[in-house]
Amino acid sequence: MSDPVDKKPFTAEPGQRKVRSFVLRQGRFTPAQQRAFEELWPRFGLDYAGAPRDFDAAFGRRAPRVLEIGFGNGEALRYAAQHDPARDLIGIEVHAPGVGRLLNALAADDARNVRLYHHDAVEVLQHEIADASLDEIRIYFPDPWHKKRHNKRRLVNPAFAALLVSKLAPGGRLHLATDWHDYAEQMWDVLDATPGLANRAGPRGAVPRPEWRPQTHFETRGQKLGHGTWDLLYDMLERTPGEPSA
Numbered sequence: 001m002s003d004p005v006d007k008k009p010f011t012a013e014p015g016q017r018k019v020r021s022f023v024l025r026q027g028r029f030t031p032a033q034q035r036a037f038e039e040l041w042p043r044f045g046l047d048y049a050g051a052p053r054d055f056d057a058a059f060g061r062r063a064p065r066v067l068e069i070g071f072g073n074g075e076a077l078r079y080a081a082q083h084d085p086a087r088d089l090i091g092i093e094v095h096a097p098g099v100g101r102l103l104n105a106l107a108a109d110d111a112r113n114v115r116l117y118h119h120d121a122v123e124v125l126q127h128e129i130a131d132a133s134l135d136e137i138r139i140y141f142p143d144p145w146h147k148k149r150h151n152k153r154r155l156v157n158p159a160f161a162a163l164l165v166s167k168l169a170p171g172g173r174l175h176l177a178t179d180w181h182d183y184a185e186q187m188w189d190v191l192d193a194t195p196g197l198a199n200r201a202g203p204r205g206a207v208p209r210p211e212w213r214p215q216t217h218f219e220t221r222g223q224k225l226g227h228g229t230w231d232l233l234y235d236m237l238e239r240t241p242g243e244p245s246a
Contacts, residue, residue, distance in 0.1 A: 044103055063086060063088045069121045070121065074098060126163065133167060137167065141178060144180040144183045154186060170237070176232045179219065192204065
């Protein structure tokens with residue numbers, strides 16, 4: 001299993017600040033989560049190799065594929081595995097306790113259609129996932145970096161959006177959710193201007209929470225306090241013959 005701390009960060013463009021898809025905050029790692037890594041990683045884990053991945057071999061079948069970036073404690077990914085068995089699910093998370101917790105949950109469910117990376121999402125996208133190979137990408141509640149001086153650390157930026165587009169198949173879908181309105185504004189700024197994407201709700205539009213995204217405990221608590229949640233759905237446009245993927 002690879003250690004995301006030691007990997008070189010993604011450079012968006014020459015001369016720009018190097019960025020990652022995360023800042024590591026490990027938190028408390030329980031003995032049960034440690035055992036999950038030791039015993040269950042061979043079953044559900046994908047070690048980062050820096051080379052194109054044969055996902056047909058990894059899953060033992062050919063099926064539509066969904067990628068969730070930053071799955072946290074795995075609540076949404078577990079729900080998807082239970083309710084969408086016809087599709088294969090790939091999760092990426094660097095927070096080890098969350099990965100360990102999901103490993104145990106997947107084993108309890110005897111899940112067959114989930115594989116996990118414990119690595120930086122940008123590097124996985126760049127080196128392990130083929131262009132135009134994903135049917136959907138999900139990014140739920142990414143770190144908002146709400147202090148203005150930290151906004152530049154946010155995951156959703158033009159370079160990252162272009163990378164996502166390159167991995168989506170024609171007719172694919174990008175689904176983001178945030179409970180910070182100013183981050184939703186930034187997502188609209190970036191994604192509405194990204195070639196290849198069409199906002200399903202129209203420019204600067206959001207949709208009601210889709211049935212495939214479960215409402216989290218923290219989301220419910222926030223709504224009781226008057227906080228909002230914004231779900232953004234973008235469809236990948238059909239490419240014309242000979243057009244590059246991004």
